[in-house]
Amino acid sequence: MRGAPSSALQLLLLLLSRACAAGADPLRTPLDPDVTPRITVLSSGLQGCRRFRSSALNYSTLLLEADGERLYVGARGAAFALNASDIADRSARTIVWEASPEQKRQCMLKGKDNKTECFNHIRFLQRFNSTHLYMCGTHAFKPLCAHIEEKSFVMSSQPEEGKDKCPYGPRTGYTALIIDQEMYSASRYEFRSYPDIRRNSPAPTLKTDDGPTRWLNDANFVGSTLVRQRSGAGDDDKIYFFFTERSPERATGSGHSRVPRVARVCKGDRGGHLTLQKRWTSFLKARLTCSLPEYDFQFNVLRSVHVVHADALLYGIFGLEWKNVKASAVCRFSLTDLHEAFDGPYMENQNSGWKEYTGKIPDPRPGTCITDALRARGINVSTSLPDDVLYFVRRHPLMSQEVQPSDRRPLLFRRSTHYTHLAAHTTQGLDGHTYRVLYLGTDEGWLHKAVEVGGHLLIIEELQLFDEPQPVASLVISAKQMCVYVGSASGVLQLPLSSCSRYASCYDCIFARDPHCAWNGERCVEVAAQADRSALIQDIQNGSKGCENTQNDVAQRSRSVRVGDDVLLQCELSSNLATPFWTLDCSELQGYDLTSGFRTGTDGLLIIEARRDQSGLYTCYSVENDVKVPVVTYNVTVRPAPPPAPAVPSDDFLPAPTELPNSMRPFPSPPAPLLPHSEMLSPRNMQAMYLSLITFLGGLCVVLTVVLIYVGFCLQAGRRGKYSIRAAAAAYPKRRSRSRKQQRSCSRAGPEVKTISSHCNGNGAVQDGGFLQIVPGEGHTPPAPPLPPTPPRPSAECGLSATLPSVLRRMNGNSYMLLRQADSESASPVGNSFSEELNKILEKRKHVLLLPKPDESSV
The missing domain is CATH 3.30.1680.10 (ligand-binding face of the semaphorins, domain 2)
Structure with missing residues (x-):
């Protein structure tokens, strides 16, 4: 997939160019394939909507009877027969078909999800004959099938083995048809099997070949259809399968690892006699192309297909294999073009690469059905075909000619939309033309209704089907009921084909x-x-x-504002394709810049700081399809501002108050408290305060960082070497006789003794020989009695010794003893020499088991 980044870049450029074009020209031209839905209808505004729900989930299989009276639904663990005219009718019949607890347990033992996969998902439900239906389910990864009696809607027989007719999982690509009581299916049937197209019954069963040239490469099937032969040459009916597979061609130029395909087999195929025994002798496949030619970009994943047999047309939904990029395209193909592709040149695998075959083609043409011309030559069935023809079919399953869409471009392109299923309805307009209306379901639970006009799809409306987003799982249209049925994870919806009101x-x-x-x-x-x-x-x-x-x-409204006020003139447009157009006194409103005093948007027209000359009759028009339609008018009156309030007369013009005697004068009221005001609250000072605060916090972070680095350095220095109390005791007499310089060098070189701090005497001189000795012990050893308290010194201790205890401590199950040298006389706190005190302590600690190699992490 080397070309995938370049293709992704092409798509990105495409989306950006479309976005720029949309921003520059809100009125999209019909040539723009990225179509905007004209109106948007939320779920609360749906008209004529009916819903069917039950305790089951995943209503993914729909079957509408030809008479349009009954709708059959396959869900998880149940099947339903609904009234097609009103699916909410309580007359629905139900078949409960759950997987047994033992089968669910076996499914979980296989590593499958007990919340989604270990159930019986109905994947197939079609008519078998005039009295019975046929149904298949995954049955918790052990597929089963059963016949259903139509009138009573009950199983008429015990379920039978279905591993060759139905896939194991609910999400495996799958399609199947029952034609003249023969079942044709395509899927990946087993855990480690290759995808396969099969005819399961009656005998002989046929399947695709998997060697030496594999006919299918990790195929994911999305649909199938039967095309009846209408020519008078006695040709056989053909079955088409639509899928996406891993591309075996090398250097296709698209950079995609997957390609959409269509495969064809003959209905009367019975396999070969010796070569291709129990294999298809008519299997051929060709590539479906759906691309934007002006951008040289191809959509390489086929998601859904719908065949309009009356018009011999095929509609397909195409997408991208990149899961993080949403985009969909709808392309239309002619069934005649499919026939021509299968009648064209073959491809051949040469040196691990596929190229067009230019050699001699055997006679009769490989992959063709049995016709009257072949019957005249004595070839009545496929088992009579020559071996060279069958050998050629095995080696050349791929056709060279690609199937191009009509007009060589998509009918519809939608970015940020993932279409899942589609269905088409054909109707005649008042102008005598035949129009095809497509209904497209999305992965977020929306339904788009689009009409094909002039080789393009115009989205009439988008309908929100569910309050909670969920994918559209299936779509079926009833021409008799004039309804569309939508299957989803939560239920089935019935909507009218249109809501003209x-x-x-x-x-x-x-x-x-x-x-x-x-x-x-x-x-x-x-x-x-x-x-x-x-x-x-x-x-x-x-x-x-x-x-x-x-x-x-036209709605008529009035607005009265004062000079200097702002006023919003609302203009609501129901169409997403319409743009507003404003006039003032029947003249176009010119200019919306900063100095015009007007702003226009989706809400309406905003008059900023109204002036007297902005009074008048404002009219909002909706412009769509080059037609201006008045929507609302506003009679705006801008009144002058009110006169200023009269000034309060000064004290010079007030009459003099009458003098009162002192005894009758009231006490003066205390002055009202003034609101605190400081220059510190000015914007400039506040900005300076913010900068100072930021500077202080930054400096604090630097100081903390330095402290952490220093502490880490000290901890690393404390972990060097191993410690032994015996070595310390033996080394102490020698240490006392050394000079300070020798002591420092020995303390740096010797791993047994680590000097932590010194003590200050009364004169401020530093005493030599102060050290810390750590003794490892066992976690279960009882603590030793504390040492006698140290007599007070004339000066405070310096360094870390002031904070370290001089008694026995326990940390992480190990015992530690801190020994500290006293004064220059080398006497202990009780008057004994250091050696004597040390020997006493060692006598008390003889029961402690000393580790020969203490753990450094405990120090």
Whole structure:
């Protein structure tokens, strides 16, 4: 994946360029593939929404009957039969199919998640015949399948083995079809097996070949479909499988490790006689391409497909393999282009690289179905094909020609959106054209409704389906009920294909460009519900014509402000594609710079420090599809500021007060306390205080850092060497006879004795020979009796000796003794010599087991 960074850079440049273009021109042109939904509807504003919930979870499998009366749902541990006209109806039938406790225990022993994987997830639910359905579930990593009697909706037989029909896990890519009571499936069936396309029943069962040229490389399947053969050449029906696999081609130029594919097999394939026995003889695969040609960027992961058989069209959702980059594209393909790709040249693996095959092609053409022309030559079934044809099929499963989308570009591109599933509905507009409306579900629980116009998809609306974000797991459309059904982790939703009553005006109805909606002169109505359509107004191609002679309700409001005040004139636009346009007294409002006194935004127009000349009639227009529609008018009056308050007369003009005798004069009231005021609170002084505080804190940090370094250095110095009390006792007499210089050199060189501090005598002279001796002991040894207290000295002790105890201490289970030399007479506190005192202490501590090599960490 060497080219992945360059492709990521291309996508980043693409997103930035689109963002810049959007900022420069809010009115997106139809040629811009990044489409913005016209309106946004939250979950509280959904119309006609019905929901079905139960105690089960993960409603990921939906089956709508052809008559549109019944909707079958497969969930985790249960299956349901719902009324398609109202899924919230309480007449729903239920089949509870949970995995047994023993099977769940076995699943957990395999290392699987007991919260998500060790359950029976229904992965397959389709009609088997006119009276029965067929259902398969993972059954806690031991797949099972069962038949369901349709009328009573109960299992008609005991579950059967399903490991060749259903995947083990709930998230494994999977697709399957039942065609004429034959089941075709594609998935990774076992733990360590390769992906496989199989026909499971009836015999003979067929599968893809895994050597010497592997036909599938870590494939992840997303869909399959049956295409009936319509030609008169007696050709066989074909089954198409859609998936994404690891690319075996070298130096494709895209830099992607995965590519989208379509594979084809013939329905009547029965395998080879000797070569490719029980293997497909018609398997071929080709690459699906969905890219932005102007940026030379390709979408390499296929997420969902939908086939419109009536129009022989295929719609696919494509994404990126990078999980941290969200982007989706919708491409449309023609089934005719798929046929042409499988009729084109083959690829061949040469020297671990794939190149187009230029040699001779055997006859009949490898990978083709049995036709009338072959039957005339005596080849009635695939087992009659020559060995050279089958050998060529085994070596050349990949086609050279790529399947390009219509118009060689996506219909829709959305950044920051991850589409998961799609479904399409075909309808006819009032202009006689056939339009296809796509419903796209996202990984965050939104549903986008889009219409295809002129080779591009226009998103009519985006609907929030759930209050809590959750992916859309499945989508099914009912043309009879005019509803779309959405499966998710929490339940099933039923929504009408359109909500025309949401559009309140003629222009709003026309701007939507919804093929299901039209204006009847009074309101926006459903086209399918109108018997007489002659007076309906609709403009899907342009979204701008038809409402010129209609009256539009404009809200009228008044504002009265004073000079110098600010006022906001609100203008709410219902469309995300509309932009506001303001006029003052029927003239365009010019300029929104800093000196104009106006600001415009999504909320409306802001008048800053209103002036007298800004009075007048303000009108807000909504501009969409080059049409200006008035929304609201404001009659703004800017009144002059009130006159200043009259001045209080001075004392010179006040009449003189009447003199009162001293006895009748009231006591003078104390002066009112003045609010404290200091120059220290001025901004300049506050700034100086902040700088001083920051400087002080910085200096404090430096001082603490130096102290920590010094303490760490001292601790490291204290850990050097090992200590022995016997060596100290033996070395003490020799030490007394040495000079100070020799003592210092010995204290630095000898590991047994470590000098910690000296003592100051009364005259301030430093005494020699002061040392600290540490004696390791056992954690269980009882503490020795404390030494006699040291008599007071004429001067205070210096250094660390003032803080170290002179009694026995216990730390971390070891005993330590601190011995301190007294005065120059080398006498102990009780008058004995140091040697005698030391011998006494040693006699008392004979029961202590001294370690030959004490642990340095205990010192």
